[in-house]
Amino acid sequence: MRLISQNTMSQYSTNFLLLPIPENPVLDCVPNKIIKLVVLGGSNVGKTALVVRFLTKRFIGDYEANTGALYSRKFTIDGEQISLQVQDTPFVSLEDDNDSICCQEQINRSIYWADGFVFVYSITDYDSYRVIRPLYQHIRKIHPNANIPLLLMANKGDLLRARQVSSREGLQLANELGGTYCEVSARENCEGVHEAFQQLCQEVGRMIGSCNGEKRRGLHLIRPKSPNMQDLKRRLKQALSSKGKSATTL
Ligand SMILES: Nc1nc2c(ncn2[C@@H]2O[C@H](COP(=O)(O)OP(=O)(O)O)[C@@H](O)[C@H]2O)c(=O)[nH]1
Numbered sequence: 576m577r578l579i580s581q582n583t584m585s586q587y588s589t590n591f592l593l594l595p596i597p598e599n600p601v602l603d604c605v606p607n608k609i610i611k612l613v614v615l616g617g618s619n620v621g622k623t624a625l626v627v628r629f630l631t632k633r634f635i636g637d638y639e640a641n642t643g644a645l646y647s648r649k650f651t652i653d654g655e656q657i658s659l660q661v662q663d664t665p666f667v668s669l670e671d672d673n674d675s676i677c678c679q680e681q682i683n684r685s686i687y688w689a690d691g692f693v694f695v696y697s698i699t700d701y702d703s704y705r706v707i708r709p710l711y712q713h714i715r716k717i718h719p720n721a722n723i724p725l726l727l728m729a730n731k732g733d734l735l736r737a738r739q740v741s742s743r744e745g746l747q748l749a750n751e752l753g754g755t756y757c758e759v760s761a762r763e764n765c766e767g768v769h770e771a772f773q774q775l776c777q778e779v780g781r782m783i784g785s786c787n788g789e790k791r792r793g794l795h796l797i798r799p800k801s802p803n804m805q806d807l808k809r810r811l812k813q814a815l816s817s818k819g820k821s822a823t824t825l
């Protein structure tokens with residue numbers, strides 16, 4: 576057995592429990608299919624809003640900044656029930672050279688762990704778009720040979736008057752990276768968000784289809800008993816009941 580060491584006890588690490596990695600991967604299979612997605616991008620682009628929209632169908636407005644929460648829930652794709660894990664992340668930003676990105680170690684661990692990648696930028700923030708290419712290069716360094724199912728989400732599609740990034744630029748970038756492009760609004764477009772995530776899940780599901788379980792790359796993490804989903808539901812209830820009275824934070 577190999578053990579992966581855990582250096583810091585951050586909020587992230589409380590959500591991620593590390594398990595020994597068995598040396599024989601065949602014995603490492605578990606019966607149900609697990610799909611692991613990580614959501615990445617610059618600050619304030621709507622990563623958390625999109626994850627919450629996808630998982631709960633709700634948009635609250637204000638979200639706790641820079642969380643690295645892991646959400647886990649059952650999900651059905653192509654008639655098959657799977658266990659879906661979605662890792663929200665704090666932001667990544669450009670280094671001074673503008674060609675590489677600066678991100679916390681916990682994000683690297685999420686990148687290493689994930690099967691599918693959701694890149695988010697805001698159409699109202701050109702700098703958030705500029706982060707995406709170096710982010711992809713960064714992921715390529717971590718997964719040099721892997722197939723990388725990728726969804727590029729151009730968020731805040733409702734703020735057309737503040738647009739700084741055109742749809743053409745978004746589509747072009749997605750093509751260049753070999754990913755799927757969609758322009759969405761976490762605020763106003765629940766269906767579009769859901770559809771985009773679902774398509775990525777299908778793609779990842781097909782990719783891992785031949786493997787009957789968790790014998791893939793990455794850290795082996797205990798699937799949380801949806802603590803974050805329960806927490807999310809509780810906070811959603813609170814937020815909805817206090818909406819209008821004061822600013823809410825999810
Ligand atoms: N108008 C608009 N605002 C959004 C949208 N998505 C997120 N926001 C807002 O943008 C801010 C940042 O969202 P958040 O999810 O915290 O961004 P994160 O830092 O990338 O996780 C919040 O005030 C959200 O209410 C959207 O689609 N449209």
Ligand SMILES: [Mg+2]
Nearest residue numbers: 622623641642
């Ligand atoms: Mg966030």
